[in-house]
Ligand SMILES: Nc1ncnc2c1ncn2[C@@H]1O[C@H](COP(=O)(O)OP(=O)(O)OP(=O)(O)O)[C@@H](O)[C@H]1O
């Protein structure tokens with residue numbers, strides 16, 4: 001679904017490459033943490049997946065498309081399949097919650113009928129029903145990030161990229177956002193999240209790709225953050241430590257809940273428009289099929305939201321979709 005083939009990236013005017021020979025493959029339905037010290041290349045990777053940047057060497061293949069060969073005209077269509085959220089939320093300050101989420105759909109020409117159905121569903125999924133008329137400055141940071149996530153998923157993307165989505169939030173709010181991302185992933189959306197939050201990475205036990213100075217130094221299923229010596233201290237104050245423990249306990253509970261749900265759903269195989277087989281895996285962690293267990297949204301009072309949002313069933317895409 002997302003493949004980096006020996007990717008290097010050199011930004012103009014810099015001597016050291018931002019990425020060097022990065023090589024990995026992410027399967028449909030995976031939740032992957034991208035970790036590493038500041039400047040290690042996490043955001044550069046995400047920008048390449050979104051085709052905001054292109055590789056200097058190597059290939060980036062996303063949803064069956066070699067992004068090098070994707071014409072500028074097709075880039076906006078390609079991006080419809082990829083939602084993204086950032087540390088700084090990036091909401092439009094003069095638009096309401098509803099308008100912020102609807103904006104994406106308006107830009108791509110969705111019908112008013114679709115918008116009036118999809119936007120409330122996305123807002124309900126992120127727990128913001130009833131706040132449609134608020135402006136961003138009338139929301140907490142966590143609520144603003146929820147709006148950003150609703151905006152990112154309202155168009156039913158197959159991939160959700162999150163670049164430090166909890167970077168501006170307190171630990172308790174961060175765990176809410178982590179739970180939301182885990183729920184979106186459990187419904188079938190592939191999630192790639194860049195983060196410095198060692199605690200979440202350690203507790204969530206998902207796949208971890210670690211970068212160091214642009215070099216991929218680890219690709220591990222169910223890993224922890226690893227060498228945290230390069231990270232800023234995460235526990236300077238006792239109060240924060242207590243909140244973080246409570247937050248992580250909540251994540252663990254969610255994980256247990258997901259693990260105990262009978263795995264009846266399956267993730268369809270990724271269509272591969274290319275005739276070439278994927279390159280041989282060079283670590284043990286490659287190619288492990290991830291089966292996302294279904295999450296019962298009935299307890300949220302949203303029994304049909306996931307299916308209507310397309311979070312659990314994928315349709316054929318438009319002209320740049322993987323099935324075209
Ligand atoms: N547009 C750019 N022009 C030149 N150099 C860049 C550009 N963007 C990133 N870099 C450099 O590439 C390297 C990787 O940056 P990147 O933003 O990917 O790191 P990061 O892992 O996301 O860091 P952080 O954790 O601080 O967000 C850094 O050395 C950075 O200075």
Ligand SMILES: [Mg+2]
Pocket residue numbers: 042043044163194
């Ligand atoms: Mg970054």
